[in-house]
Structure formats: structure tokens, C-alpha cells
Amino acid sequence: MMTRSLVLSALLATWFALGAFCGAPNGSDRLDALLGAADQSFASQTSPRSTDLEFYRRVSLDLCGTIPSAQDARAFETDKDPTKRAKLVDRLLASQAHVxxxxxxxxxxxxxxxxxxxxxxxxxxxxxxxxxxxxxxxxxxxxxxxxxxxxxxxxxxxxxxxxxxxxxxxxxxxxxxxxxxxxxxxxxxxxxxxxxxxxxxxxxxxxxxxxxxxxxxxxxxxxxxxxxxxxxxxxxxxxxxxxxxxxxxxxxxxxxxxxxxxxxxxxxxxxxxxxxxxxxxxxxxxxxxxxxxxxAQGAYDPFARNMANRLWAKVMGRGIVHPLDLHHSANPPSHPELLDYLTEELVRLQFDHRAFLRMVVLSEAYQRSSRPTAGPKTNFVETKSDSGNGWRMMPLRPLGPEAYARALLQGSGWTDAQVAAMRATAKKPEDASEDTLQGKMAPHMGPVVGLLKSQPGLAEDFDARLDQALFLGNNGHIRNLIASGALEPKVATMTDADLAIDEIHMTVLTRHPTPEELADWRPLLKEAKASKQPREALRELIWSLIASAEFRFAS
Amino acid sequence: MKRSPSCGSFEHGLSRRAFMGGLAAGAAFGVPTLGASSLGAAAGALSNDLAKSQKRVLMVYLSGGVSQLESWDPKPGSKTGGPFRAIPTSVPGVHISELLPHTASQMHRLALVRGINTAEDDHGKGSLIMHTGRKEEPGIQYPHLGSVCSKLLGDEAAPLPGYLHITPGAGGGSSPEDAAFLGPRFGPVGISDGKAPLNIDRPGGLTPEADLARQNLRRKVDERFLAARRTARTEAFTQTFDQAKGLMSKKGLFDIVGEPDRLLDSYGRHDFGRHCLLSRRLLEGGATFVKITHTNYDTHHENFDFHIEQLGEFDRSFATLVDDLHLRGLLSTTLIMVISEFGRTPNINHLYGRDHWSKAWSVALGGCGIAPGAVVGKTNGQGTEVVDRQVNGGHLFHTYFQALGLDSKKNFYIDQRPIPMADPKTEPIREILA
Structure with missing residues (x-):
């Protein structure tokens, strides 16, 4: 077992080194070709490519179960390297956060x-x-x-x-x-x-x-x-x-x-x-x-097929066979050739989930915006929209309980404050390692995960409940995170209102405010700062973004 | 007894008379009367047509296993009968234990099922049968009755959650897993010791205006984000904020202090009495399913003393609740059930206790869709066996659903798999359906 793992680690390292030069692997192109093959009008109906910031948030959630910091997001946005998305994916897959x-x-x-x-x-x-x-x-x-x-x-x-x-x-x-x-x-x-x-x-x-x-x-x-x-x-x-x-x-x-x-x-x-x-x-x-x-081997097709379908569903919002545990002839895959191909690839890649996920997240399908083009009617399409109308666009996907909890820590600025404190006091490298950070996060994630997780023995599924909304709105936990996070103090000292509004949006939603939003927010920010309790008022503004659907769903 | 084919019109007629003419007919049997002060409220409830047509359920769960011999199926004078007498009730020929004098006077609004054999003497498994209508099966969890009712009878836009569980102690009651495949939003919201649900209070320091402002901003963010890409899931998420707002607006329901003294006295100034009164307020306030748990009936020793004590609390509070629901015109649309996980052994053990017994026991039903005063099923002279019309949890579930106007032979579907609403091997107990 030991030798096997060591050899694999070595292979993995080599593979990543190669990956960094290649950009999107060819597998991604094939995947895109198969996805669009069934329908001639497919290409004309697809949404445009996601922005760099959309992509960064999405892929961080899917590969590392959290959102990026505003600082990292800005650095990625300004990076001029044409292969930066592939490099980002490799970096995330190699990270301990991914583990x-x-x-x-x-x-x-x-x-x-x-x-x-x-x-x-x-x-x-x-x-x-x-x-x-x-x-x-x-x-x-x-x-x-x-x-x-x-x-x-x-x-x-x-x-x-x-x-x-x-x-x-x-x-x-x-x-x-x-x-x-x-x-x-x-x-x-x-x-x-x-x-x-x-x-x-x-x-x-x-x-x-x-x-x-x-x-x-x-x-x-x-x-x-x-x-x-x-x-x-x-x-x-x-x-x-x-x-x-x-x-x-x-x-x-x-x-x-x-x-x-x-x-x-x-x-x-x-x-x-x-x-x-x-x-x-x-x-x-x-x-x-x-x-x-x-x-459990590639030669047994149902095993490989199930695994490929689940990995696909993990990052694409819905299985090609759906529900995930109903593979049978009367419930055929929505894209049979694509599933065949993904299954073959997973076997060829010897069940290396990193290589497989890399192929999927560097496909054009994964990188599409979640906003529909003007074409297909997508407003309120029950369940079907979980696949973004056959992945013509990226579907909105609810964050898993852990990802949502971790995103709350990051979006409130709690994680940034924690990381700064860890770095300032670290005596040895482990003191500021990802494992140490995860350990510190766990108790703060607990109440949120407890509220969102599925019941024992049932497949994880999204369910919106009253007690969750009461918790989000009224419980001290969320308020404490915002109050102890780095975002509010940072914004409080910023004199340029537009920059402050930008910082809030970048931290919570990994995007800049639209001109419309800037216009909405300027008087709100001014009012908050002029109020009797400016810090508290500022925290309520941050809460409005944290409690939003945009924060609850990956777009 | 005249039976009306439609759910509750009989009761409706009664309650109208009560409203027009004065006190409840039940008063003649010595029920604790609620007095004129409650009639104003009754008028309010009656004038509300929407509330009247909505079906509701009240489940009283006597946790631990109430003795059928000390309650619904007494065997006085027999070897197993214990020390208590049987007394006549408001239904000629029907006798129940003398520990339930107030309930006896409400018997014409209730019905008894005396032939239950659930064949399961374990607390957890027995409880599961009585809450889901099925025996435990590996690999599948059936939803609890409250979750099913919440799903099928509830109005998602209602300010109160569909399934509320009033528990005797602090904590507990909220168990989303009870909803099984229906989805946790149909699980019970715990009302621990009759107190309002967690996080119902606006955070300290946040004014109503500031709360409104932050919610409005959130709503605006959502509208922009969801434009042209709403899904069922995003809708469900944004609606929970409205549900939270609804529940917060109903917080007053949880405060029973304002109720008239006479009513508080009638219900009883103890936890169970308060919980019964709260349940009436919640049902009246739009809840679909309210469960009250009364504990503890697991009387392996001193069965008789404990039943005097426990049923002493139960009897008057429950009878008052039935009467109050009737006076407010709610009984005709509210299905009532008084259940346990099982009954207790006819055999009296050396500690004067009775042990777990699921072979021949009873439950009481009433209200919506139930034939008033009906009695079905019979046990033998010592209560050791069902001798007529034996039924189990499956029969009860068919009966509940039929009484509520639901077709109990329908299926739920998990993906493509049909799951019968009630055990297909059983049938409704038609003798007690109105």
C-alpha cells in the first residue's frame, strides 16, 4: 500500500508539471464536442464564457469547498497569463484545501x-x-x-x-x-x-x-x-x-x-x-x-460509469444519468456518448479523480456563464434547470453544507482575520498551515453544517427550511462572524465609498458591484456611516449580501 | 348516532348551536365550562371561513405507553383489571376508566379503537409504527404522520410551519428526519416546553426598521441575481425568509398569559395544561399538525399510582381542549388522536407495575371525519387478546387519511419508485369513519 501511494504521488507530481504547460487537456475538447453533438442548435444557444472572477469563485467552491479571498481574486483578475485558468485549477487541485x-x-x-x-x-x-x-x-x-x-x-x-x-x-x-x-x-x-x-x-x-x-x-x-x-x-x-x-x-x-x-x-x-x-x-x-x-475496477463498467457520473454531477450540478442511483435502460443518460466517454476516460486515467476533474472543469461547458443567453426560455424551469438546460449554461447549484459554512467564514472576513493572526504568531510552519486553519474553522462551521446537512442514510440534497432562515437572520453565530471578521473594520476606515462598496462585493460575492448597485449602495453606505452606530449599520449591509441567494448558490 | 357523510358538518352544526345558543352541549355532562369569555373568540374563529375549511390534526402522544386498562378499555373486577372502576360516558353503553371523568363527558365527540395489535413491544419500534403506520424496514424510512399532513394539507404560504411538536422538557422536538423522503422542511418544528422556536427573536440592538431595511436590500440583491434564472430551489430558499417573517409575526401565539383566568384554570395550570391550550392557539392560528407529548407512562412499577397522577393531568386538560376546539368551530375540521407506542400488560407484576404490551390495546380518535361516539374492536374479558376487529398501525393510517379526506391508497414517489401512503396490506377502519 505504501509503495503504491508513493509511486502515485510521484506520478501525480509529474503530471501536474506537465499539466501546467498544456492548458486545457484535449479531453475537455472532446467532452465539449460530445455535449453539443446531439443538437445542431446547441452552439447557438450556449451562454458566453464566465468572467475570470465567476470562474475563480466557482472552481474554488467545487474543488476546495470555499470562496476565494478578495485579495486572491483581484490578483487572479489582473493576471495576464492566457493559461491562468488551467494553472489555477492545478494549484487548487494540489492544495491541502482540496484534500x-x-x-x-x-x-x-x-x-x-x-x-x-x-x-x-x-x-x-x-x-x-x-x-x-x-x-x-x-x-x-x-x-x-x-x-x-x-x-x-x-x-x-x-x-x-x-x-x-x-x-x-x-x-x-x-x-x-x-x-x-x-x-x-x-x-x-x-x-x-x-x-x-x-x-x-x-x-x-x-x-x-x-x-x-x-x-x-x-x-x-x-x-x-x-x-x-x-x-x-x-x-x-x-x-x-x-x-x-x-x-x-x-x-x-x-x-x-x-x-x-x-x-x-x-x-x-x-x-x-x-x-x-x-x-x-x-x-x-x-x-x-x-x-x-x-x-471496484475499471473493467466492471457499472462501477466506472457510476463513479464518472457522480464526479460529473459533483461539479456540473446534475448527473448525466439522474437520479444518480437509477442507472437502468428506462432511465437513459441525457448524453449517452458523453457518459461513455467520461467512463472510458476515468478508466484510462486509472480513477485519478484530480485528472478527471481537471478535464471537466477546464471544459467550455463548465466555464460557461450561469446567465442564460437571450435564446432559450429558462425562467423557473423546475428541476430541468439543474442541468442548465442541458449545460447550455452553468446551472445554479446550492453550496454543500461544509462549503456554505466555509464560505460564510471567508465572506464575513473571519478567515482573513484568522489567517493574519496565525501568520503573526506562528512559531513554526505548521502553525499557519492549511490543516491548522481547517482545525480552527471546524467549530465555527459546526452549527451551520448541523443545520444544513441531510439526515443520516439519505443522499445529500438541498432543502430550504424555516429554521435555517431564522438562524441566518437572528442567531448570534452569523452576527459574531461578521463582527469578528476583517471585512467590516477594513471597510470602516476606507474613505472612498466606491472602493468600500467594491471591497464588500469582492469579499462576499467575488465580483465588483454593477454601476446600478454602486448607485444603490452609495446612499446606504453614507447613511450607515452617519448613523449612531456606524459599525453595526455597516455589518447589516454586509449581512444583506451574506444572506442572499447569490451567496447560497454557486453561479 | 346520526352520521354525516361529509367531514364534520355534524360537528359544525353543533358548534353553531353552541355559538348561537350559549354553552356547549357537553356542559350538561359536567365538562369544565369555558364560560362566556371564550365565546367572543369562538365567534372570531367561526367567522373565518378560510380557517374553517382547512383540515388540521392534533396528536396527543402519551409517551411510554399508557395503560389501556386504566384508560380506554377497563376490565373492572377481572384478575387483570386493577383497582379502578369503569364509569359511564356521554355515549350510552360506553364505559371508560374512572381516571378519565372529564374525558368521559366528551365521549360523544370521540371514538375508540379497542382492537389494536401492533405486535411490537420495543419503545422505539412501537413509536415508529404509531408515527409512520409501518413496521421498521431496513433501507427505507417512512415519513411521520405530521410530515405527511404538513405536506398534503398544509399551505406553504401560511405563517406557521405545518408540523409543530410541543415537547414536555427543554430541547428536542425538531427532528427533520421524521419527514424522511418528503424533505426536512416537512419535519416537526420543536416547541420545547411550549416555548417559541429557536431564533424567533430579532437580534438585540436591531430595530424593526433596520431589520426591514436589511431584508429589503437582500431581496433586491436576490432579484437582480435571479433575474432569468430562478429555479425551484432558489425560490424555496428565498421563500424561507418570508416564512421566518411569518413565524416571527406569530410569536404572540406562544404567549398564553393573556388568556382568561377561567380558561387557564380549565386547561390546568401545569405544563400539559398549558401545552394543550397552546396547541389550540396554534391550530387556530393556522398550524396544520400539532403534536403534544405527555410523559411518562412507562409504569413498570406502581402503575396505578402513576396513572392516577398522569391521567389526572391528562384528563381535564384534554377534555377542555376537545370542548374548546368544539366551541370555536374547529373540531369538525380537526382530527384528534390520542396514541402511545403501545399499551400495558394485563398482567400486574410484583412491583404493582404493568409492562410493555402491544397485543391488545386501544387508542382514542375524534373530530374531523370520525364518527362521534363510535367504538370498534373488542378484547376478551381479561384484556389479553383481541377478539373482534383486530387492527394495526396500517389500519389506523388509512383511517386517519380517509378521515382527512385524503385517498389513503395513493402513492408517494421517490424518483420513480412508488411508496404507498399507507400499508397496502391494510384497510381503513370504516366503522369509525363519519
Whole structure:
């Protein structure tokens, strides 16, 4: 494992060095060609390219889960280098902020906010971050997860996937199918899916057969929960629709693949550790171990396709197959050739999420403005607009809970104040490192994440709720961030009103105010500064931008 | 008993008479009378046609598992019956425990389901059945009744949230996960110990004018940003600020101090009494679903003493609430249910307690769509088994939905997957539907 990661790190470094010279990789061009291929009028309907500032904010949110500081944004804006977008993307992907963000993303994908049960969340998060930092390919990570039995220190973090689901077999089978294969086979637990021909009970139980011999076992000495597995036991099922109640039997089989027969093992040799009271049984042949290697690899198309679709959806707002866990023939991809291509690329790139995301975010599709052209009617198109009308424009996308929380810290000037303080007092480099900063952010992000995150076991989804608005408007947390941030004191001392208004907009929204907005804001700023409590009044102006939809959604 | 085919017109007629002619008919049975002071308010409520046509739900949750033998299905004189008598009610032939004298006088506005067998003796799982109408299933969470009602009966533009949960202690009550796939906005908003929801107060130092100014500026920013690119999600987001404003404007509802002394006395000057009164104010103020939790009925020892105490609180407050809803013309459009996670064992243990028991127990319903005074289901002489019309959580859910005028055989859809609103293996309990 160690060698593998080291080699990958070295490759990654070389690749980034190359990337910096190349600008947009060719893959991005191919992607754009395929996206527009289906429709001749596509090119005439697309929105123009985003501005540099729009792009910077967008790509920071998507790759690092936060917005840029006003200072960084200004530097990027004035940079004359024609390849600056590609260089920015490389810098962000190589950053530790990306490591934190990607680990959060995978955690939410795979654990779905399930509470900590048997494996500490920190252990798991540190493991995820270490995988991302060292460039571990996504298929290797999933393999580690499916192989882990939790007995070894090394495999303990990855075992969280199983252990914190208490290895409830139906739940585990369902989630492996949903999260790693994009197929929600839930209905097929009791009968063939009534409306989806591809989702048969046989598929569900073929997958279940890999898992059914495994159980969660609490070691009586260590009190630690681990996985144990039997060497026998066949998987059978009956359809609830079958009046004759015919019992069917299935060996392990991945959907679309051949059955896997158990090897012949001599009688009495079935176990490395035989079942006994308070003993964790270990079979000579593990069905579950077969699953990991067969499922999590490029050669198994559903796995690669699901991963490509999810990575695409992460930065493009919606899957090419949508919902993300309903890949089947009656729910075809909106752009089949594009998804084929993305899947092939992900496999060719050996599941290197950085290379894949780089290709996507440097495409013209990703770089388009979120404002529609005059052409297509896009006003209030329910759900369809999540894809920006087939990515003719960039859809508006709600920030994830962590990204929103981090953006609040940055947009209020809290992060700038924190970074300045850290740099002033740092005794050694780690004192001012990204990890240290993230550690300081965490408690301030907590209340916001808690309010926005999805419920355990449900896929992360946006939901606007009353209590969130009450929190945003009235809770002391947001007010304290603004009050303790660097933005308000900075603006308070600026004598040029237009510059002050510009600083507020750049800090909160990563853009300059329009002439219209300048005209609106000049009297407001004047009034605030002349009021009895000018600082408080100034903070309310900042709040108006922080509480806006423009701040809540990535554009 | 005359039954009206349409939801509540029977009750509506009654309440009109009450309004025109004086006190409630129920007063004749010795209900705590509310007095003339409440009639003015009743007139106000009745004149509001919009509020009248809206359907609402009041759930009283007796947490821990109330004893059916000390409440709705007494077995006096039997081996399992315990020390209490059964008393007659306002419905001839129907008797309930003597611990519920005030409720007995409201019986003509309620109905009893005495044949419940939920076959689940675990608190959490039993509660899940009673709140979702389903047994626990791996891999799927069904929405709680309050969330379903909030979604299907509520008006999103209403100033109050659709599902409010008044909890006995501080904290809790807000559990967005209860809404499951309907989305957390339909989850309960907790009213901890009857106090207004968190963050309802404008921050100190922020004047109403300054608040309005900052919200107006925010709105202007939003309008510019969203021009030509509004989506369902951006709309939902910007609307939450209006909802917050609506709730803040209704803050006064949470303050019951201004209610007349006689009314406060009738409801009872204890937490549960105050919570019942608050629930009436919230229902009247436009809430769709209000749940009140009363705790704790988990009487593994000293069952009888505890039930005297707990039901002593419950009885008068609940009866007053039923009467008050009726007087205000709200009962006909408000479905009431009094539930627990299960009942208690007929067997009395050596600590004079009763344990968990889901095999044969009862709940009380009333109001919107429910046949007044109806009783369905029967247990045997010692209450150890259902002998007639056995039902479970699924039947109850079909019944609730039908009573509210909803087709309980319809489906929700998660993406393309149909999820029946109520367990398709069960049917409504037609005998108690009006």
C-alpha cells in the first residue's frame, strides 16, 4: 500500500508539471464536442464564457469547498497569463484545501451522514484525507472499503462503511448497489422491480450472496466490532408476488456478470478459524473478498460509469444519468456518448479523480456563464434547470453544507482575520498551515453544517427550511462572524465609498458591484456611516449580501 | 348516532348551536365550562371561513405507553383489571376508566379503537409504527404522520410551519428526519416546553426598521441575481425568509398569559395544561399538525399510582381542549388522536407495575371525519387478546387519511419508485369513519 501511494504521488507530481504547460487537456475538447453533438442548435444557444472572477469563485467552491479571498481574486483578475485558468485549477487541485474538501465529499457520498458507531469519524476522515493527499485512486479506495474487516489497525478506518451500518445485510447490499453501482435495487429485495425491468430480484440476491455469510461480531475481549464470515450458507429468495412461493437460489454474481462458484475445499478444511462461542470465524474462502476485487475496477463498467457520473454531477450540478442511483435502460443518460466517454476516460486515467476533474472543469461547458443567453426560455424551469438546460449554461447549484459554512467564514472576513493572526504568531510552519486553519474553522462551521446537512442514510440534497432562515437572520453565530471578521473594520476606515462598496462585493460575492448597485449602495453606505452606530449599520449591509441567494448558490 | 357523510358538518352544526345558543352541549355532562369569555373568540374563529375549511390534526402522544386498562378499555373486577372502576360516558353503553371523568363527558365527540395489535413491544419500534403506520424496514424510512399532513394539507404560504411538536422538557422536538423522503422542511418544528422556536427573536440592538431595511436590500440583491434564472430551489430558499417573517409575526401565539383566568384554570395550570391550550392557539392560528407529548407512562412499577397522577393531568386538560376546539368551530375540521407506542400488560407484576404490551390495546380518535361516539374492536374479558376487529398501525393510517379526506391508497414517489401512503396490506377502519 505504501509503495503504491508513493509511486502515485510521484506520478501525480509529474503530471501536474506537465499539466501546467498544456492548458486545457484535449479531453475537455472532446467532452465539449460530445455535449453539443446531439443538437445542431446547441452552439447557438450556449451562454458566453464566465468572467475570470465567476470562474475563480466557482472552481474554488467545487474543488476546495470555499470562496476565494478578495485579495486572491483581484490578483487572479489582473493576471495576464492566457493559461491562468488551467494553472489555477492545478494549484487548487494540489492544495491541502482540496484534500479536505474531497475527503468531505467522499464521506458524504459513502457514509451519508451516518452517526459514528464503531469507527471514530476522525479516524475515517483522516484516512480519507490521507488517501486523497497521496493520490490514491478511487477504485483502490473502494476496494479497501469492501475488503476491510476491521481487525487490522490499517484497515480499521475503511471498515467504517460496513461497521457503522452494523453490517445489516440488506442495508449493506442496497448501499453497495446504490453508491458504487448507481443502481437502487431496494425494490428487488422482495420482488422484481415493478417498473424497472433491469432491477431483478436475482441481481439483488446475486449481490447479497457475496455478503450473506458475513456478520458483525463483537470481540469479547477488545469489545471492538469486526466482521466475521462463515464458510457455508446459500442465498435463497422468494418473490412476494409469486403465489406458488417457489424458492430460488443464487450463488454470488455481480449484475451482468457470471456466477462465481465456490472452490472445492476438502471437508474439515473450510475454516482458518472455525466458528465457536465468542470466536470470530474466518473461512478459507471468503465470498466477500471476491466482491471487492471484482466490483471496484475499471473493467466492471457499472462501477466506472457510476463513479464518472457522480464526479460529473459533483461539479456540473446534475448527473448525466439522474437520479444518480437509477442507472437502468428506462432511465437513459441525457448524453449517452458523453457518459461513455467520461467512463472510458476515468478508466484510462486509472480513477485519478484530480485528472478527471481537471478535464471537466477546464471544459467550455463548465466555464460557461450561469446567465442564460437571450435564446432559450429558462425562467423557473423546475428541476430541468439543474442541468442548465442541458449545460447550455452553468446551472445554479446550492453550496454543500461544509462549503456554505466555509464560505460564510471567508465572506464575513473571519478567515482573513484568522489567517493574519496565525501568520503573526506562528512559531513554526505548521502553525499557519492549511490543516491548522481547517482545525480552527471546524467549530465555527459546526452549527451551520448541523443545520444544513441531510439526515443520516439519505443522499445529500438541498432543502430550504424555516429554521435555517431564522438562524441566518437572528442567531448570534452569523452576527459574531461578521463582527469578528476583517471585512467590516477594513471597510470602516476606507474613505472612498466606491472602493468600500467594491471591497464588500469582492469579499462576499467575488465580483465588483454593477454601476446600478454602486448607485444603490452609495446612499446606504453614507447613511450607515452617519448613523449612531456606524459599525453595526455597516455589518447589516454586509449581512444583506451574506444572506442572499447569490451567496447560497454557486453561479 | 346520526352520521354525516361529509367531514364534520355534524360537528359544525353543533358548534353553531353552541355559538348561537350559549354553552356547549357537553356542559350538561359536567365538562369544565369555558364560560362566556371564550365565546367572543369562538365567534372570531367561526367567522373565518378560510380557517374553517382547512383540515388540521392534533396528536396527543402519551409517551411510554399508557395503560389501556386504566384508560380506554377497563376490565373492572377481572384478575387483570386493577383497582379502578369503569364509569359511564356521554355515549350510552360506553364505559371508560374512572381516571378519565372529564374525558368521559366528551365521549360523544370521540371514538375508540379497542382492537389494536401492533405486535411490537420495543419503545422505539412501537413509536415508529404509531408515527409512520409501518413496521421498521431496513433501507427505507417512512415519513411521520405530521410530515405527511404538513405536506398534503398544509399551505406553504401560511405563517406557521405545518408540523409543530410541543415537547414536555427543554430541547428536542425538531427532528427533520421524521419527514424522511418528503424533505426536512416537512419535519416537526420543536416547541420545547411550549416555548417559541429557536431564533424567533430579532437580534438585540436591531430595530424593526433596520431589520426591514436589511431584508429589503437582500431581496433586491436576490432579484437582480435571479433575474432569468430562478429555479425551484432558489425560490424555496428565498421563500424561507418570508416564512421566518411569518413565524416571527406569530410569536404572540406562544404567549398564553393573556388568556382568561377561567380558561387557564380549565386547561390546568401545569405544563400539559398549558401545552394543550397552546396547541389550540396554534391550530387556530393556522398550524396544520400539532403534536403534544405527555410523559411518562412507562409504569413498570406502581402503575396505578402513576396513572392516577398522569391521567389526572391528562384528563381535564384534554377534555377542555376537545370542548374548546368544539366551541370555536374547529373540531369538525380537526382530527384528534390520542396514541402511545403501545399499551400495558394485563398482567400486574410484583412491583404493582404493568409492562410493555402491544397485543391488545386501544387508542382514542375524534373530530374531523370520525364518527362521534363510535367504538370498534373488542378484547376478551381479561384484556389479553383481541377478539373482534383486530387492527394495526396500517389500519389506523388509512383511517386517519380517509378521515382527512385524503385517498389513503395513493402513492408517494421517490424518483420513480412508488411508496404507498399507507400499508397496502391494510384497510381503513370504516366503522369509525363519519
Amino acid at each position: 479536505w474538501h474531497m475527503a468531505e465529499t467522499l464521506d458524504v457520498w459513502w457514509m451519508e451522514r451516518r452517526p459514528n458507531k464503531h469507527v471514530a469519524a476522525d479516524l475515517w476522515m483522516n484516512w480519507l484525507r490521507e488517501q486523497i493527499r497521496t493520490g490514491e485512486p478511487l477504485d483502490f479506495m473502494v476496494r479497501d472499503i469492501l475488503q476491510a474487516d476491521g481487525t487490522q489497525k490499517e484497515s480499521r478506518p475503511a471498515a467504517r462503511f460496513f461497521l457503522d451500518r452494523d453490517f445489516e445485510p440488506n442495508l449493506v447490499a442496497r448501499d453497495i448497489a446504490r453508491l458504487f453501482l448507481g443502481a437502487n435495487l431496494q425494490c428487488a429485495q422482495c420482488h422484481d422491480h415493478p417498473r424497472i425491468d433491469d432491477y431483478t430480484q436475482e441481481k439483488y440476491f446475486g449481490l447479497m450472496a457475496f455478503l450473506a455469510r458475513t456478520r458483525q461480531f463483537e470481540d469479547p475481549k477488545s469489545k471492538m466490532s469486526v466482521l466475521a464470515e462463515k464458510a457455508e450458507g446459500e442465498t435463497t429468495f422468494v418473490s412476494v408476488f409469486d403465489k406458488a412461493k417457489v424458492q430460488k437460489k443464487t450463488p454470488p454474481r455481480l449484475p451482468g456478470k457470471k456466477e462465481i462458484a465456490d472452490p472445492l475445499i476438502g471437508k474439515g478444511l473450510e475454516y482458518i478459524t472455525a466458528p465457536a462461542k465468542d470466536v470470530r470465524e474466518v473461512p478459507r474462502y471468503s465470498r466477500r473478498q471476491q466482491l471487492a476485487g471484482m466490483l
